[in-house]
Amino acid sequence: MKNNISKExxxxxxxxxxxxxxxxxxxxxxxxxxxxxxxxLANKQIIDSFIMSQPSRIFDTFLNLSSNDLVKHILVTTYETIIGFLIGTILGVFIAIILWWSDYLSEIFEPYLVVLNSLPKVALGPVIIIWVGAGMPAIIVMAVAISLVVTILENLNGFLKTDKDIIKMAKTFKATKFQILTKIVIPANIGTFINSLKVNIGLSLVGVISGEFLVSKAGLGYLIVYGGQVFKLDLVMTSVIILGILAGIMYGAVLLLEKIITKTRFSN
Amino acid sequence: MNEILEVKNISKKYQGKEGEILAINNVNFSIKEGEFVSIIGPSGCGKSTLLSIISGLEEKTTGKIYIEGEEVNGISDRIGYMLQRDCLLEWRNILSNTIFGLEIKNKISKESKDYAKNLLKKYDLYDFIDKYPSELSGGMRQRVALIRTLTTKPKILLLDEAFSALDYQTRIMVTNDIYEILRKEKITVLMVTHDISEAISMSDRVLVLTKRPGTIKNIHKIDFGIENRTPINCREKPEFSKYFNTLWKELGVDEK
Structure with missing residues (x-):
């Protein structure tokens, strides 16, 4: 092979x-x-490291992970995000399937979905806390609330845009609605589904953090709020950075899943 | 030869918010076994609607359809339908696309699979059974789509502008290929097209529809008097342009 490579x-x-x-x-x-x-700048005291924190202090905080219970907080946030993500995605796709199945239902619910979609879900925070109690369930519900409607809309949209001719082709073989769903609509929308996974993992994290801001006793969102209240900016910054890394890892996991799905898809 | 398809007094009215539209008015014709019949007509004359009605995809307002003497309502196992586009499923390989119809009808068995594989072999697609549609040319894809329809052993094949999505050169070639397959498999065909020369080059008879509401204006028998007729060799015959002119004029009057 190597000999075949031209100069250009x-x-x-x-x-x-x-x-x-x-x-x-x-x-x-x-x-x-x-x-x-x-x-x-922090060392030369041009900026106030008490307010702005500084990399070496963030690093120190990071090294003292266990004394700060950082690991526990990371795990709590991760757990809540994954649960919220799974519920939001599965429930969202399920509802989208139901709405695709019945054009009556999708027309009836359309205005509600549009309103719910544009409503800032964080505004529901107090309601959620009162309904499910101030704790982890409230945070998960918040994550679901944020990702659910988008999942429904995006997947439903994809389902409805499935190539009409291909559905017609299946109908000429007398395909049932269930066959059309499982053999055409869903496989044709794997791309849409993966996209909604990518969006959802981020949205779930937003939901979890805003939930933690409101109610929690643990988690990175809690650490950020707590750190802010007691003016431990090192803690706040460290938490924010870890949150960034966490978001990156979760997104990476979705990308990995995408690779696996596309691989198995083209090997039937 | 027996009449395999009979279409009696078919009419179609569409209900819209603005009112009713009569798309097809009282269409009658029949097709004999092994015949190749085309329907041409000005655009919007309801020729595709007529085909959809015969296939059972669309409801008729009045009239009856008989296949082999039996009245049919809805989608019949004895009818195969091929659309303008090949509609292959990009996520399935060629073999899996070919047996899609069998899969939908729950008729996958050793025999039916072998039948499909044999067709693929016969028409030079067997080397591609593990490939995906995106790796095939437009002509090959259309052949796969045809074989997908043939695996369910239909008595009549309906072609809905089945070649018009292809570019001109591919189209001539594919028309030839498909024609040969259809003749070898002895399939009765009813084709809808807007292309006069395509209709002449393939058909034994051409039905001309009037503009909306579509009804049959005339039926032309096409005969080149040659054995082993193909869509390409009959284009060279002097009768070809004669037929073309006749049909062209007949369509033209209605366009005004």
Whole structure:
């Protein structure tokens, strides 16, 4: 193979590699530069590290994970997010299927979905707390409330946009509605489904954190609020950074799932 | 030869918010076993609607349809239907696409699968059974779509503008391929098209519909008097342009 690579091809590949290196370099440069500047400004007391915190102190907080019960808080937030994510996604897709099945129902519920979709779900916080109690259930309900309607709308939209000709083709073989659903509509919308997973994992996290802001005794959202109230900005910053990493990992997990799904899909 | 399909007094009225529209008015014709019949007509004359009604996909307002002498209502197992687009499922490989109809009808068995595989072999698609539709050319995809329809062994095949999504050159080739397959498998065909030359090149008879409400204006027998007729070789015959002119004029009067 190697002998077959032409000069132009080599040159082309080299250019691609260089481009990648340059981009990576600047990405790291921005991160490191930002942290260094922050650290230096804090050390020189140009900015107040009590209010702004500083990288070395964040790092220290991070190292003292166990004494801060950080691990416990991370686990709580992760757990709540995953549960909210699963319930929101499964329930959302299920409702979307029901609405696809009955055009009566989808027409009846359309205005409600539109209103619920534009309503800021955080506004329901107090109601949720009163209904399900101030605790983990309320946080999970909040996560579900935020992701559910979007899941329903996005999947229903995808279902309804399934190629009419393909459905017609199936009908010429006397396909039942259930066969059309399982053999055409759902497989044709795997892409839509994966997209809603990607959106949902983020939305569930938003729901969990805002839920934790309101009611919790544990979790990263709780740490952020607590840290803010007692002016432990190191704790707040550390929590925010961990939250960022957590969001990244969860998104990565969804991407992995996407890969697995596409792989198994094309190997029947 | 027996009459395999009889269409009697078919009319179709659409109910809209603005009122009723009579799309098809009192259409009568019949097709003999092994015949290839085309329906042409000005656009909007309801020719595709007529085909949908015969297939059972759409309800008729009045009239009756008989297949092999038996009245049918709704979608019949004896009818195969091919759409303008191949409608292959991108997430299934070619074999799995081919047996989709069997799968829907719960008729997957060793025999039916072998039958499908044999058809694929016969028409040079067997090497592609593990490939996905996106890896095939437009012509091959259309052949797969045809074989998908044939696996359920229909008595009559309905073609709804089945080639018009293809570019001109592919279209001529695919028309030829499909025609040969249909003749070899001895399938009776009813085709709807807006392309006069396509109708002449493939059919034994051409039905001309009037503009809306569509009704049969005339039926032309097409005969080139050649053995082993193909859509390509009959285009070279002098009769071809004669038929073309006749049909063209007949359609043209209605366009005004």
């Amino acid at each position: 091809r080599k040159e082309y590949l080299r250019k691609i590699r260089i481009r990648k290196v340059i981009i990576l370099f600047f990405q790291l440069f921005i991160l490191i530069g930002f942290l260094a500047l922050w650290e230096i």
